[in-house]
């Protein structure tokens with residue numbers, strides 16, 4: 421899966437710890453790091469076709485996140501494979517944009533301080549469901 425932040429978000433500590441918590445349960449993570457531009461995201465999604473795209477947003481600026489999600493969907497990446505989380509509620513734009521982000525079909529981890537076990541469970545469940553869908557399609 422791909423992991424990173426977008427826009428001008430430089431909160432690398434959270435990014436690093438989330439990466440470690442996923443690696444701990446055997447998930448392969450390509451960490452793009454912080455303040456990743458939309459074009460860089462799109463380039464990596466096209467190159468690696470990841471099972472999941474995980475975007476962290478810490479600094480309260482949700483507009484770049486919304487733009488990235490739209491760009492990914494426009495480029496044909498399924499919104500069901502996008503997971504966002506971090507400090508999504510605190511910024512002035514937070515409360516109004518979370519429903520908008522959810523409505524686009526991405527998975528929003530709404531807890532600002534999920535334990536690593538919660539985070540690991542969300543991701544494992546998501547991967548399990550996606551794999552089950554792929555199996556069901558190929559069985560038809």
Ligand code: B12
Pocket residue numbers: 428429430431432433434435437438474475476477478479480481503504505506507508509510511512529531532533534535536539
């Ligand atoms: C350290 C820090 C900084 C450092 C970052 C250093 C670094 N290299 O990482 C510096 C000083 C650079 C910084 C700058 C700023 N910061 Co700052 N920062 C923090 C601080 C104190 C800790 C963040 C952290 O690393 N936590 C450690 C991680 C592991 O814990 P966590 O955040 O709880 O992580 C969990 C969740 O967030 C979630 N999660 C995190 N990432 C992801 C990704 C995905 C995909 C998922 C699903 C979940 C997820 O899961 C994690 C595990 O539970 C927080 C306050 C706080 N106490 O949280 C403010 C905070 C995040 N910062 C804040 C702000 C406003 C800023 C600035 C805008 C301040 C300013 N005016 O300049 C700038 C923005 C800079 C930028 N361009 O991004 C606000 C954000 C408010 C908001 N969201 O509305 C906070 C919450 C402080 C506050 N209470 O106001 N910051």
